[in-house]
Amino acid sequence: MEHMNAPESINLMPRIGDTAPDFEALTTKGKIKFSEFAPDKWVVLFSHPADFTPVCTTEMSGFAQRKAEFDALNTELIGLSIDSIHAHLGWVQNVRENTGVYFDFPIIADLDMKVSKRYGMLQPNESETAAVRAVFFIDPAKKIRLIMYYPLNVGRNMDEILRALEALQVSDKHRVALPLDWKRGEKVIVPPPKTLDELNTRLADETLEKVDWYLAKKELQN
Template identity: 85%
Template structure:
């Protein structure tokens, strides 16, 4: 019973795909924000890192910064987070800019009270009680969580994959299609399978599709 009580004390909420992103107010390197009012009509990629002034985190934040124009082109705002003070964040941003020329020109949440980390399940006790894991939340303009990635403290993320799945989500929404294994921009997309016999017969007669079989067919998509 004591072990169960201890487990309950250290279990934090874990938002799921399809949930509305939990709202919060927070101090960031760009000023105070209320998330529900932030980046209206835009996608948001919110990501956590374990700590400022650490090597893997520096490479990751630099990756987001140097490719920010690609996120801008996808109508997407970036928001970082760690369990550090605003003063630590500002000093780290300036340190990296002085040493590498890379500027973290996006808000970084100062989550010193761990409020947002707990709200989003970024604190995972078996990994660390005081440092957020490397979580990435893809949130659409309706503030719905569409995709979640979690990485441990000692493994950096893949920026190509983050951009790939962001674009895949947007393409899927726009064209009402699904995306196959290893899909990249320019590849064919999977069309929804037939749901009636009439649709099945239409599918069999459709010469514009690349058909593996009636239930698996692909088509070209154009933006």
């Protein structure tokens, strides 16, 4: 019965495969209702601990500088922190004035922590008032496909975020799996056989790179 006493934040933490929790929020691009946001697109929803902080500035700048790559992957960005809309706007302008980098995507003002709690971004043993560095990959059906969590003091890896996003899309499109360190243009893993007929077909297929009968790779055709 111990699980009945678990903290509310744990009960609310969404998991891979769940429908992304819906919410309405004020952002630097205006008010949004998430279930109606960016129809037919992927969404990368990410939180940062606070505006006007060093690591967060580098991360938000990284998302902004590589926004065209997310656009090319049919993906919208949404940032979040437990700050006011005025703090967000001031920070966006401060970074633009000092570095020329413009955060041209919505940043949620989550002062009441409603979205942070709904997405499990508050980790009490890390901080009860600042969201950890969470990243949610959400597909066009609004299903959560991948989740990353980082502590407050460690910045994320933008190459890995883009790699993981593209891997999810390639896997969906071609019904394949992706091996360790997979990058665009590299071979993918075909699903293992489920019957003897499929096994025999696999063994006879000379187009596959077969490590063994259960592990085979192939080139993707454009």
